[in-house]
Amino acid sequence: MSKMLSVENLSISFRTDEGVITPVQGVTFSVESGRTLGLVGESGSGKSISTKALMQLLPGSAVLGADSRMTYTDKSGKEIALGHMKHGSKELRRIRGGEIGMIFQEPMASFSPVYTIGNQMMEAIMLHRGLKKREAREYAIEMLNKVGISNAAARVDQYPHELSGGMRQRAMIALTLSAGPALLIADEPTTALDVTIQAQVLDLMRDLQRELGMGMIFITHDLGVIAQIADDVAVMYLGTIVERGPAKEVIRNPQHPYTQGLLDAIPSLDHLHDRLKPVPGDIPSPTARPKGCPFHTRCAQAISGTCDVQEPQETSPLPGRAVRCWLHETKSRSAA
Amino acid sequence: MSKQNDTLIEVRDLAVHFPVKTRKLFKTEVQMLRAVDGVSFDIKRGETVGLVGESGSGKTTVGRAILRAIDPTDGEVIFHRKKKGDIDLAHASEAELRKVRSKMNMAFPESGSGGIKVHNLAGDLLRAFRPEMSLVFQDPYSSLNPRMTVRDIIAEPLVASGKYKDREKIDARVREIAARCKLNLEHLRRFPHAFSGGQRQRICIARALVSKPKFVVCDESVSALDVSIQAEIVNLLKDLQEEMGVSFLFIAHDLSVVAQMSHRVAVLYVGKFVEYAPTEKLFFQPKHPYTHALLSAIPTADPDAGFEPIRLQGEIPNPLAAPSGCRFHTRCPFAKERCSAEVPEWREIAPEHFVACHYAEEFDFSRGKRS
Structure with missing residues (x-):
């Protein structure tokens, strides 16, 4: 291929x-x-x-x-x-x-x-x-x-x-x-x-x-x-692109908070009586793109002082995967 | 409370036929399109069907016929009122209807090719649909008048009902419902174009509920929204139902959303019900092959989704030439001779579980829950 x-x-x-x-x-x-x-x-x-x-x-x-x-x-x-x-x-x-x-x-x-x-x-x-x-x-x-x-x-x-x-x-x-x-x-x-x-x-x-x-x-x-x-x-x-990788792995084990949020928001037939979990907040307008990581305004795990200041680079937390998120960047740095 | 008191709307043998003209060389032929052909069910107070x-x-035709947005050809729609007694909507006069309609409401579908555009309906239809019933439509872009402020849009059902003359009272009610629908009160003076899809749908819901209806038809109300916003709106509708005790008829083609919203679910095929049961039963122990086929067509986000899917061949038949016998027999993988000859009886095979299939008892489509 x-x-x-x-x-x-x-x-x-x-x-x-x-x-x-x-x-x-x-x-x-x-x-x-x-x-x-x-x-x-x-x-x-x-x-x-x-x-x-x-x-x-x-x-x-x-x-x-x-x-x-x-x-x-x-x-x-x-x-x-x-x-x-x-x-x-x-x-x-x-x-x-x-x-x-x-x-x-x-x-x-x-x-x-x-x-x-x-x-x-x-x-x-x-x-x-x-x-x-x-x-x-x-x-x-x-x-x-x-x-x-x-x-x-x-x-x-x-x-x-x-x-x-x-x-x-x-x-x-x-x-x-x-x-x-x-x-x-x-x-x-x-x-x-x-x-x-x-x-x-x-x-x-x-x-x-x-x-x-x-x-x-x-x-x-x-x-x-x-x-x-x-x-x-x-x-x-x-x-x-906040996350990429093989489809099955990304869906089974999402690494970016946005991917996790998207997957959680899907209504599932197996949890009929649970409340749905939307990603909080609205998608910002393209004229007012947030500074830093574009997702930080809606992210529950945002690190203030980092996520709202500088845009994260793509890192690879797992083989074959790529994520743009400070959570992983700081993790990989502290590991190294 | 007796069972009778629990029921809000009773639909009996509802039928809607449209005449369709086809021009031949020297004559015009009129055929009857049986869009809805004998549908019976009931909706309880505070329940979502x-x-x-x-x-x-x-x-959509079922939803509109219940609200009398289109006249049913046959059958009864009985609206049970606690104080004023029952009323048969299918045969009610215009004057009687006007009183009831404000208690029901509707939310609209995307009208890509000539469907209904709500802003066109604003005048007559919306005025008619006032205090007891209401609608929420699919496309929040075409269902809000771009020249009216949000406040005026939400207030319109109240103004049209003629019950509220006092501007301040109207304002107070608008602010109350807008706050409940989580709209920013400072935005009430803005025009719809300034809002996103999810916010527009909240405006539509606020408009549908402002007159404190007993019954609201949600016609594909969340289908045009992104999955995250869809989840928000579903949660909002559930909360409002709990607070206000309103009943919903929730029309959608997306089965997983319907499963989240509804207490009971009916499956419609070419104008007839094929199955009607409490949500859990319908989704986990369906008895009709068509229900099973619909369920197995849902793409799940689970890569290891595990139950044997059946794929339907072909498409839904033209209702002008509905198949004989069981209408599903042309696509049913289990069809036998009897199916094309004999119309299956609509029967209750388990408490509250209705199905129209000759061989319902022989099928076991149950699926286990995954955690």
Whole structure:
């Protein structure tokens, strides 16, 4: 398994009327081929923006940090620096879709309502696979079959509004995969679906990923979904990754107080009569990012004089794990 | 207290059918969409009844029909009043309704594609829904009028009821309920845009409870919120229920939240109940295959989650062409011949445990609790 994407020190700022805000700050992560990285966090934690930067989908007012590096190794093994390609260039068009595919939360908003499903799929197939129109159509039907859409030969000529929510999301997956991406970014793909349909779509994505050996970034706010699909997980809070590591280990033994809080807040069927334990306080607004550790305003274990002054660096309390928290930094220092 | 006195709302064979027109070349065909097709249950005073089901199962329609936001086609909704006697909401006149409605309330769902937007409802519907019943909706962004201050939003049910003429009395009541919902009283003069999702949902709850309703429908009230804020709101609703003795009909598709909130839970499938039981029983000894399938579809944060899941194939059938016999037979892994021919009886297989399945006794879907 090779590292296909490495993001280092990614910072994104926006110029707004109220001054510069920085919703993503110093984010570092990597994706290996054949593995799934889960990005979790509350709304406003910067999970979507970070991945949009990879595809250069940010609005014009966004500024990338000077030392931000996003390196992608394409199918032929060539290293490409993302984020600085010319808009409309051939290179960017090849990356978008052909190398990195993206699935969004609301499939109705991502499909064009005025073209048939098949039409939209064929466009991608002809562009990225260089097939002729008739072959492209056959390939589209094959892909629809693969994602479990029954009667694909008829569905291919239907419009997006004729499909149900679950079907549409399957069609979206088929569309994205038909361009043959090596890396798939899925931004809350199951959030709008019923649990039964969500389970089907998660099974499907897991199977397809295994079959095609793709790397995947899976964005969600649901740690339950992470446990089902991700190999590794990165927990984001206010634009910073506070903890990362193998998904199972992080969920079983969280090291950062925020991760612990998130896990405790999930209602469990096994503790029906206990009170739920929310993370205290509200998520601060991006214009008023707290000084020091961004989480110290809501953290029960905050050390005054340390956490509210200086931002903690990433440390590794356990092998394969990384945490940004003064609790661990002081521990590791006193041990050394 | 006798059992009769305990019951607040009694729903008997409630049905809501919508006419759907399909244009053919020379004629217009009218089909009946049976969104809710014969649903019976009751809600006790101070109790929360959860209502779960996939989208399109008719959850919201049940909630609205009870409040008479839509007129039921058939059946009875009886609202038991301690002093003034019982009233059948399904057949009540407009004038009678207006008196009762302020005692019930509702909190709204995210309306991505043409759903109900509460600020559009503000006038007629909210005025109608005053002192005894009320609603809390899902999306706290579209359910607050952006041009009204928080104080005015919360006060609106009181003003509309016409019972409070005195501005100071209204203010006092607004401040009281706002404080109970943990809103900062200094923020009452602000407009909704200045608040986060969780705070907005508190405003919606304050508005729903300001008239001291007996009954509140929470329609997906916590579904759009982050898990931590969701936990806060669930705790708040439970506290308020304990203080005020209000009954909730808690509609949600997220089963674990419903389990936390509810005393009893009903499972709805294509307009009919398939199972209705006390929460513990429903979640740990479900008798209907559909309930079991819903439960096994919940993604748990426990990587070693251990019970045999069953995966449902396909999607919920179109209610315009509801399957014959048991409506679940097209997706049921245990379906036999009888299921497609015979409608299963709605029966009580254990005290307070109702199920509609021919073979309920043969299934054992019990799962052990994990600690």
